[in-house]
Amino acid sequence: MAETESLIDLGKRRDQLILRRSGLAAQIEEFKNELKVSGEQDDTSDQIRQGSSAQLETKTSDVDDFVDKFLERSRVLGRYGTLPSDDWPTRLKYLGRFFPLMEISKVEETLKDGLKQLEFCFELKNMFSFDLAVEFDLKQETLSRFEVVRQSLPIPEALEFTLRCQQLGDVSGFIFGINSYAQKRQLRLQTWCSLAEKYEDTFDLGKIGSKTSQESPDVALLRRIVAYQQSDSISFTHAEKTVLIMWKLGWGLDDPTMACASEITASIIERGRAADVSEVVNDAVVTMGVMTGICTVVEGLLSA
DSSP: HHHHHHHHHHHHHHHHHHHHHHHHHHHHHHHHHHHHHHHOHHHHHHHHHHHHHHHHHHHHHHHHHHHHHHHHHHHHHHHOOOSSSOOOOHHHHHHHOOOTTTTEEEEEEEEEEEEEEEEEEEETTTTEEEEEEEEEEEETEEEEEEEEEEEESOOOOGGHHHHHHHHTTTTTHHHHHHHHHHHHHHHHHHHHHHHHHHHTSSSBBBOOOOOOTTHHHHHHHHHHHHTTTTTTTTEEEHHHEEEEEEEEEETTTTTOOOEEEEEEEEEEETTTEEEEEEHHHHHHHHHHHHHHHHHHHHHHHHHH
């Protein structure tokens, strides 16, 4: 905080000195022009002129030296300092290195009446995208507006979260939270597709389309993706018993981290009666991992 205030004070002092230097330079030129017009000057006037000119030039030189040193220091701080940079296109570019699923594009920056406006497209590869608008009040050094202008697909789980981030003006929280959602959603889809590939010849999977004898691996994968891309559940049926796995994604309204949370629940249904086996599945997932844990429970329940 102290370093930020010091930089702000230096910035104000720099601007004052630059104006002062310009004023001194103008005074020198004006003084020289007056001397040329006056024609004859006595020795006293010559001494005054020489002394005044030397004094003004010395002051101007001092200001130049200070400004040069300040600008050099600013360049060093800008390159090696730890304060946030105001170069938003570069900041957004580097942000993508921490979130491999994310891509930032169409960055537009405008400055008007002390307000800096930034618009960009925030895309999660092969899933969905958002057009975001951010406005900064440079005088007050605050974020004055954050708005999700457009999104490519509706995400019911993220509706309340998106509204909360806009109300709080929390751009970082929104980007982080949506990224965590995308990562968990991708893991869920990969798990559903892997389970379908493993068990579609063994159990009835319900919603997945029928497999054909001439089907290539790529077509089979596409069929599974279409079936499970937006699904939060998968079921396995065998001999009048069904195991239903639910994997919900969402945000807690009181969670300050803005991270997307996930919850796996499970039940077994036999002859119209359902029993909760969520604890069994979650213990297996913690012990063996998501894929192996679910497979172990499903096989154990349907073969019993």
